[in-house]
Amino acid sequence: MFYREAGIFKTTYAADQALFRIPIDRLFVAAVIVAAFVVVPLVANEYWLGSIIMPALILSIAALGLNILTGYCGQVSLGTGAFMAAGAYMAYKIATNLTWMPIPLVIILGGLCAASIGLAFGLPSLRIKGFYLAVTTLAAQFFLLWLFQKVPWFVNNSASGVPTAPPRAVFGELVTGAEATPEARYLFVLAFTVILALIAGNLVRGRIGRTWMAIRDMDIAAELIGIRPLHTKLSAFAISSFYCGVSGALWSFCYINTVESSAFDIFRSFMILFMVIVGGLGSVLGSFLGAFFIFLLPIALNNVVTTFGLPIATETITHIEFMVFGGLIVFFLIVEPHGLARLWQIVKEKLRLWPFPY
Amino acid sequence: MSEFWFFLEVLLSGMFAGTMYSLVALGFVLIFKASGVFNFAQGTMVLFAALCFVGFLEMGWPIAVAAIVSVAVMIAWAVAVERLVLRHLVNQAPIILFMATIGIAFFLEGFGEFIWGGDVHPLNVGIPNDAWFVGPEGEMMIQQFDLAAAVIAGLLVTVLALFFHYTRIGRALRAVADDHQAALSVGIPLNQIWVIVWSVAGFVALVAGIIWGSRLGVQFSLSIIALKALPVLILGGFTSVPGAIVGGLIIGAGEKLSEIYIGPFLGGAIEEWFAYVLAMFFLLFRPQGLFGERIIERV
Numbered sequence: 001m002f003y004r005e006a007g008i009f010k011t012t013y014a015a016d017q018a019l020f021r022i023p024i025d026r027l028f029v030a031a032v033i034v035a036a037f038v039v040v041p042l043v044a045n046e047y048w049l050g051s052i053i054m055p056a057l058i059l060s061i062a063a064l065g066l067n068i069l070t071g072y073c074g075q076v077s078l079g080t081g082a083f084m085a086a087g088a089y090m091a092y093k094i095a096t097n098l099t100w101m102p103i104p105l106v107i108i109l110g111g112l113c114a115a116s117i118g119l120a121f122g123l124p125s126l127r128i129k130g131f132y133l134a135v136t137t138l139a140a141q142f143f144l145l146w147l148f149q150k151v152p153w154f155v156n157n158s159a160s161g162v163p164t165a166p167p168r169a170v171f172g173e174l175v176t177g178a179e180a181t182p183e184a185r186y187l188f189v190l191a192f193t194v195i196l197a198l199i200a201g202n203l204v205r206g207r208i209g210r211t212w213m214a215i216r217d218m219d220i221a222a223e224l225i226g227i228r229p230l231h232t233k234l235s236a237f238a239i240s241s242f243y244c245g246v247s248g249a250l251w252s253f254c255y256i257n258t259v260e261s262s263a264f265d266i267f268r269s270f271m272i273l274f275m276v277i278v279g280g281l282g283s284v285l286g287s288f289l290g291a292f293f294i295f296l297l298p299i300a301l302n303n304v305v306t307t308f309g310l311p312i313a314t315e316t317i318t319h320i321e322f323m324v325f326g327g328l329i330v331f332f333l334i335v336e337p338h339g340l341a342r343l344w345q346i347v348k349e350k351l352r353l354w355p356f357p358y
Numbered sequence: 359m360s361e362f363w364f365f366l367e368v369l370l371s372g373m374f375a376g377t378m379y380s381l382v383a384l385g386f387v388l389i390f391k392a393s394g395v396f397n398f399a400q401g402t403m404v405l406f407a408a409l410c411f412v413g414f415l416e417m418g419w420p421i422a423v424a425a426i427v428s429v430a431v432m433i434a435w436a437v438a439v440e441r442l443v444l445r446h447l448v449n450q451a452p453i454i455l456f457m458a459t460i461g462i463a464f465f466l467e468g469f470g471e472f473i474w475g476g477d478v479h480p481l482n483v484g485i486p487n488d489a490w491f492v493g494p495e496g497e498m499m500i501q502q503f504d505l506a507a508a509v510i511a512g513l514l515v516t517v518l519a520l521f522f523h524y525t526r527i528g529r530a531l532r533a534v535a536d537d538h539q540a541a542l543s544v545g546i547p548l549n550q551i552w553v554i555v556w557s558v559a560g561f562v563a564l565v566a567g568i569i570w571g572s573r574l575g576v577q578f579s580l581s582i583i584a585l586k587a588l589p590v591l592i593l594g595g596f597t598s599v600p601g602a603i604v605g606g607l608i609i610g611a612g613e614k615l616s617e618i619y620i621g622p623f624l625g626g627a628i629e630e631w632f633a634y635v636l637a638m639f640f641l642l643f644r645p646q647g648l649f650g651e652r653i654i655e656r657v
Contacts, residue, residue: 076453076456124638124641124642127641127642127645128638128641128642128645129645130452131396131452131456131596132592132596132641132645132647134456135588135589135591135592135634135637136592136634136637136638136641138585138588138589138634139631139634139635139637139638142630142631142634143631143634143635146627146628146630146631150624150625150627151625220655220656266582266585270460273457273460274460277457315475315476316472318468319468319469319471319472319476320468320472321468322464322465322467322468322469322471323464323465323468323469323472324468325461325464325465325468326460326461326462326463326464326465326466326467326468327461327465328461329457329458329460329461329464330442330443330458330461330462330465333447333450333454333457333458333461334443334446334447334458337450337454
């Protein structure tokens with residue numbers, strides 16, 4: 001009734017392959033974006049903006065990145081945290097040494113550095129497949145974090161080894177560092193998120209996305225029909241690392257305000273992987289749903305305990321959190337291996353007939 | 359000359375440490391061989407088994423009883439995993455199963471610490487912990503503990519190898535590993551086999567957990583150390599029991615030697631990542647590992 005495809009005729013290939021093929025989809029996404037830019041900053045308080053929505057958005061970018069690599073190109077990676085760290089450290093290095101550079105450019109350059117590192121660690125994927133590859137990405141995880149910790153050059157020889165993110169402004173408004181208002185940071189992060197998500201959506205429906213999916217579904221067959229695995233796999237690694245790098249830079253600059261390697265340890269990598277699985281492998285929307293779900297779940301669990309005043313120790317809560325986390329992952333895989341995005345799909349299909357099923 | 363003895367000492371201590379990695383890797387190999395599942399939860403199973411064992415000991419039970427009950431717990435766990443998870447995921451893509459085991463790992467970690475608490479539990483099961491000095495002037499030190507651990511690991515591998523080769527169940531396990539459907543068609547009950555193999559992996563985890571635990575104390579970080587079993591695994595090949603041992607020795611020795619001889623030039627603590635990088639470069643030349651079955655791909 002409200003959500004329908006009937007009566008929408010596509011007369012060109014361009015219309016048939018558009019990002020949003022149904023006008024209501026386009027309207028809906030536009031409405032969400034406008035709401036995120038206008039309504040949310042007006043309605044949400046400082047805590048929600050700065051400590052819940054913004055970090056979830058930043059993690060969504062990383063989840064998008066991993067989804068490109070794992071969901072679309074089929075290469076399992078356990079090194080997401082390391083690529084995020086690469087983005088954060090390189091962005092810090094650039095921001096402090098080239099102080100004239102506008103901060104969006106700094107963050108993009110940080111992402112590009114992460115992309116080149118991702119390219120290097122993607123090289124083994126040409127020979128190594130499946131689980132063997134997953135283990136080699138752990139090499140990236142441990143090696144890069146060690147490198148950033150050990151070499152003082154990355155943190156400008158800072159004595160503590162954990163420098164604070166420099167304050168930088170966009171249009172005269174501080175967006176990074178401890179002084180910036182949550183609203184400004186939120187909008188800054190949101191702008192990045194929206195642009196990167198649109199780019200990702202376009203990438204995966206275009207030629208490059210199709211080659212990724214061909215490699216994912218069966219790499220030998222893809223090679224036989226003329227898809228070059230070198231270009232395809234490495235481009236997936238590079239673009240995925242770019243997203244992770246941007247996300248890591250934003251995480252350091254806008255959220256935790258420091259550049260530290262402990263924020264990007266192996267558990268971060270797992271967390272992002274969970275977001276991708278729970279959200280839905282091979283879905284842009286799923287990356288967002290997964291990121292918000294996994295990031296908000298512990299907070300929600302915590303709140304449940306405090307609102308009901310349950311006499312449970314914080315330690316126990318953490319343990320229960322782990323259990324719920326693990327249990328949910330398994331539950332989701334059993335019930336719906338395609339994740340939250342698939343559930344959304346089902347809802348849409350139901351809406352097609354609602355409220356007049358025939 | 360003392361240089362040489364020092365080298366030997368480092369080499370040996372590395373190889374001893376390597377056997378400990380092998381013990382964890384062994385559990386991975388068992389499950390991968392029999393079900394094609396890359397069981398990420400093996401490290402957590404080591405932690406959980408050790409936690410149970412130490413928990414029972416702290417309740418005042420004798421060692422033998424604690425060990426038997428811990429084995430029973432691991433078997434119950436194997437049954438639960440098969441019933442609640444694996445059974446529902448038959449025929450799913452390997453990556454889905456892999457993710458499921460990560461979920462299991464998280465659950466088990468929370469569960470274990472929920473029951474037994476997150477503190478460090480010291481564990482002493484009476485493994486001797488003195489040092490021997492070898493060499494003309496006693497230059498080389500060998501920890502008796504390391505030696506005992508290596509002997510236990512060796513015994514375990516021998517027993518498992520015999521079990522795989524000469525028993526009915528062992529043959530059934532190998533059949534399942536070869537081809538699920540063919541095994542089913544000759545009447546091998548797949549579900550039971552999975553329970554058995556997870557139980558055996560649980561038993562191996564318990565042994566590994568006791569040895570690791572008596573060395574470092576039973577604590578959360580055990581499950582992280584177990585990540586070191588992964589490079590061992592890819593070095594030796596996912597499907598080879600001897601591979602797990604040889605891989606463990608290479609990784610252990612390589613790690614210690616590099617830390618001593620290369621580490622100082624790079625600022626130290628390269629032990630954290632050396633194993634992974636070594637394994638990665640190794641894989642570039644032999645993608646199936648040392649003893650793994652040749653990977654044949656068909657369209």
